[in-house]
Amino acid sequence: MDLDVYAAAHRSDWDRLNQLVRRRRRLTGAEVDELVELYQRVSTHLSVVRSSGQDPALASWLSGLVARARSVVTGAHEPAWRDVTRFFTRTFPAVLYRLRWWWIWAAAGSLALATTMAVWMVTNPETLAAMGTPEEVRAYVEHDFANYYVEHPGASFAAQVWTNNAWVAAQALIFGVFLCVPTVAVLAMNAANLGVSAGAMFAHGKGDIFLGLILPHGLLELTAVFVASGVGMKLGWTIIAPGPRPRARALGEEARPAIAVALGLVLVLFVSGLIEGFVTGWVHITWLRIGIGVLAEVLFLGYVYTLGRAAYRDGETGDIVRRPESAPVAG
Known part of the structure; x- marks a missing residue:
């Protein structure tokens, strides 16, 4: 698999998910639905990138993005x-x-x-x-x-x-x-x-x-x-x-x-x-x-x-x- 081509094809999804995560407190109902859908989709992308083993840096960045999106979707607790x-x-x-x-x-x-x-x-x-x-x-x-x-x-x-x-x-x-x-x-x-x-x-x-x-x-x-x-x-x-x-x-x-x-x-x-x-x-x-x-x-x-x-x-x-x-x- 050509990882560069794969990343270019899905970069728009990753950037959009990152944008929604940053705006977590100002999302509309439709944007919340979009965030959940993108979270699921990017989680799949992360699995593909990890399994290829070609770009550890990209896998690490996607892992952090998915983790932050998960905290928004599941309603993570505020700091103690x-x-x-x-x-x-x-x-x-x-x-x-x-x-x-x-x-x-x-x-x-x-x-x-x-x-x-x-x-x-x-x-x-x-x-x-x-x-x-x-x-x-x-x-x-x-x-x-x-x-x-x-x-x-x-x-x-x-x-x-x-x-x-x-x-x-x-x-x-x-x-x-x-x-x-x-x-x-x-x-x-x-x-x-x-x-x-x-x-x-x-x-x-x-x-x-x-x-x-x-x-x-x-x-x-x-x-x-x-x-x-x-x-x-x-x-x-x-x-x-x-x-x-x-x-x-x-x-x-x-x-x-x-x-x-x-x-x-x-x-x-x-x-x-x-x-x-x-x-x-x-x-x-x-x-x-x-x-x-x-x-x-x-x-x-x-x-x-x-x-x-x-x-x-x-x-x-x-x-x-x-x-x-x-x-x-x-x-």
Whole structure:
């Protein structure tokens, strides 16, 4: 076979396929049909050129062209970095925005319970006896509470609190499937612990130390727990009241975005863990410590209410979008 004659006879097909591949995002229906037909035809040409063994360079070029055409025809996935970017700029913030009232109410209820317990302990000193002996309580408020943030190296402490907080958030989110009850229990326990610590510190005149050490990391950390709890309660409520959707379908449509929230919160809790490990106990200027925590919280809320609101209004729900399993054709 004269390969030069064969290449000249089919060069127009190869050039046209190359042109269509380059314009993949602007093809009409008729051009998509043409691309599929040319892909099949050029695949045959590639087999002929390979079998002749006369021109390895031409065979290599045709192989690349066919591979690129195949990716267009079959709908190849975008690069992984684009998926990650889309997740953090659209999917994750859109779910947070869509379910915002669930975690806002979770935050309001938790903080109300914690505040009530703290006020009760301050106004009823005898309740401090439940924490331990007077010596144990005094050691806690004068030494143990503050020392907790500096008794371990920053890196290991950050990893420890990250793991612990991720576990609490995971419990609050996953256990919501059981009709909300376990999630409410996790929230209540977390709020009770916060309220008891605050009550003990304020009752002994150490309220400034308490706030100065809790606010830097606690704002973002507690927000992450509230988000997980809100999403968990939404899952549980979906089982109780699925609306017009079949219960299994409704649960699936809420569970898939919940997975996105769980993945996103890993990063949020990582940031709060870094603040707790390297800022809370080690930055000795109180206003700077608190300022870092407030900045982190403002950035997170701004992230939800800008990117999240925009993505949600564009129709993003956080659910999995299936790609078409066949190539589009005209008509």
